[in-house]
Amino acid sequence: MDENLAHAEEAGAARRGRGAGGGAAARRAARSGGGPGKTLTYIKRQIPLYEVLNEEGLALIEANADTVLEEVGIEFRDDAEALELWRQAGADVRGERVHFPKGLCRELLKTAPSVFTQHARNPERSVQIGGDATVFAPVYGPPFVRDLDGNRRYATIEDFRNFVKLAYMAPSIHHSGGTVCEPVDVPVNKRHLDMVFSHMKFSDKPFMGSVTAPERAEDTVAMAKILFGEKFVDDNTVIINLINANSPMVFDETMLGAAKVYARANQATIITPFILAGAMSPVTVAGTLTQVLAEVLAGASFTQLVRPGAPVLFGTFASSISMQSGAPTFGTPEPTLVSYGAGQLARRLGLPFRTGGSLCASKVPDAQAAYESANTLNSTVLAGTNFVLHAAGWLEGGLASCYEKFMMDVDQLGMQQKFAAGVDLSENGQAMDAIREVGPGSHYLGCSHTQANFQTAFYRSSIADNNSYEQWLAEGEKTAPQRANELARRWLDTYEAPYLDPGLEDGLNDFMAKKKESMPNAFT
């Protein structure tokens, strides 16, 4: 599909409500080649998965994880309620250390859905989480940005809104994400309100909630109820939330608090061991997978203790540390093997799977960033990952959200989406008429089959320069980041917010104003 041109009219028609990105400015941009093109639905994978472990290896790791759960145990820190829930469930609780009888966690996880829908306020943007679906979401968490003027500086709420807008416009991003950058110019105890509101206001794609304190999770749920209606939120999943384990083998008060809020509200959690192998897990792939599985089994089954049936994902954040500097590395072989293996373990457990993204350690959007990101993204997709955080914009080991990298990654995501559609084996796909028509020694450029198919035949990159060297010279010898910079500026110039009912917007603003008045600003 032509990702750049001529689809704005269809996009406008397909979108619900007035002014939904299909307006006059977007059409102008599309005609001049600068528009983002039609939003794609989430990926429904039509290609096989790639798996690195055989049955014997998987069974070994599962048995080892059971041993870790029983013998070593997992700590649930500073949360008496959690420990009490585990006691009642039949676990052996010694202090804050929970030891799990063999099979307990798996038994509890039988109530967790293997596939569910996360609803967006625009029903056409709702996504399937699990099964053959892959959903791409932006980078999460960086305190810094690398901006369009080449500065590396602390992120602001304006940057936050910009990344929400770009993700809204990007055809191959299916999800608005969460902390697309950390808006450090807003008080730390209030910024979750502005972040959640930005996702609701500037996008109509599904989004993530705050997890930095239980009361902020409560605020997220309250705002979702204003936007979607209380009954709808009780009955459906409209927020997905990142709950990191404090590896090795610890869940802390903050994460447990947020997990409880969301699980009780029937909202989704992603239980993610955050692993820099060599520091937070053993230096080996099999050892890391064992610990990851043990931590996910404990954390995910905990959500089922809180509310049986609450959606929960098997998450894995895999990196290795440099054994010289201690710094994390990305796009290297060992985390790739971990991701593939974790995907297999998640499927055997019947849970949707989250890993990977477009991860890199580079400080600039150069070749290192691209090699590392492509290595990560290729394996993320082939591993059958259902929810892909950090799919665009990640730079510097996650310390910076980069506008140029965001645009380049978006282009790569479009390629992955086309790849995941697999091989068309229809009569048109077989193209025997074309081969017969053209014959030896001729070319296919003008044949009827080519004419009928060329507009959608090949993925068309929004970033790559495929012209001749001479033409590239004549056009100013631009690198990929320079072209990405121009594209980001064009998108932001032509952005139009999706329609949001003014009554709902007022309700959200009232809620936020009251909350903000209720406490003094805090910056640490």
Next chain:
Amino acid sequence: MDENLAHAEEAGAARRGRGAGGGAAARRAARSGGGPGKTLTYIKRQIPLYEVLNEEGLALIEANADTVLEEVGIEFRDDAEALELWRQAGADVRGERVHFPKGLCRELLKTAPSVFTQHARNPERSVQIGGDATVFAPVYGPPFVRDLDGNRRYATIEDFRNFVKLAYMAPSIHHSGGTVCEPVDVPVNKRHLDMVFSHMKFSDKPFMGSVTAPERAEDTVAMAKILFGEKFVDDNTVIINLINANSPMVFDETMLGAAKVYARANQATIITPFILAGAMSPVTVAGTLTQVLAEVLAGASFTQLVRPGAPVLFGTFASSISMQSGAPTFGTPEPTLVSYGAGQLARRLGLPFRTGGSLCASKVPDAQAAYESANTLNSTVLAGTNFVLHAAGWLEGGLASCYEKFMMDVDQLGMQQKFAAGVDLSENGQAMDAIREVGPGSHYLGCSHTQANFQTAFYRSSIADNNSYEQWLAEGEKTAPQRANELARRWLDTYEAPYLDPGLEDGLNDFMAKKKESMPNAFT
């Protein structure tokens, strides 16, 4: 494995002969962190393959290819001998168009080996072609180089020698390749002699022969007989040669002439449809695969007519053209699907497989180059490719050999080699002792398992900067190509030629001198 440090001593000991790259200068470089490290043997894959087509799809494409071979046919141009061979084999020859009765090509290919050894003058560098082996060889064919001073200019014999030297030193390059760049400062009718000699003199890895004219192929065989001995060359494969189809569905006089010379001498050929889909093949993946299979069946079985048992590879060079500019694109989804599918077809045919590499369209070693190269390389490895041409140094759609890109690609190849070793499930790999020792809330940095394994646990990049932002700033804000530039210079400064028997070298020089005297220089 530590790819950079401390292995030069072992490398020296492992190499045959005096001065074989393990000399004093290399040891100095290794101690200062600039040495290339120990040469790796070719990859023996311990990971599964990735396959995009199911049995039904494969059978459909095979049936369609048989139909193309029978109904449309393949042209063997300007080669009466080839047509006569086909007539005798039972094909229906009409003019230069050969129509193949169903099953004829597959029957002929039963004599072709599915696995063979290409011998190097240093037996430790001999490579397995086929089966679970993957062999990485450098870029092939560019008339230009992007040099270490940032100039894009015509390539010279000095560049040629430099790339041979770098490939010799690169631990993750298993093969010296062929036309690593086109030395345009040497007469076109004589440069094959200098190219073949450079591979023989400046490397001890296996290499490729000239295919630009039958007599140049004869010269290559003659020089190989000087180097290896006549009997050894008669009995063994010491040269591998790139025979491109003139797609669609044509083999021309030049390629047929070279193929005949090499097959008769029991040397290996790689029959490669060179496909820019949309121009040389249909715009669809299935249609392209059908044509690729038909062309390989015709070309590869032709080598068996010439000499039953001569080694022959199933080659595929897959690109799509931009339907706007007509320029080739790389790293995009459609060629990736073609490569995966072609790998499956090759295995069903029982032939070793060649495709992919580190391909890109970018004019500079920027993020575009890296994304495209990584996309291509990841699928090349997962497709089970046995011989990977263009694995390092390819830039600008193959128009330029780039020093910086070569070094960056070499690093990526090392990562792929580590990945292909798969997951260690030994007791040490399981790391249960480490998990028990560390327990919840601690870290693995100092535990005994980490201490015992850290030196080899993680791939260590020669290019990536994983340091903090502040340290990266303090070290000059270098990009990946800048670090690659410094590394290339260090390697070339410390290069030492492998030992070559002076008698053999004299023999090669005598042969070349006589050949050069026997004809006037030609430059077109």
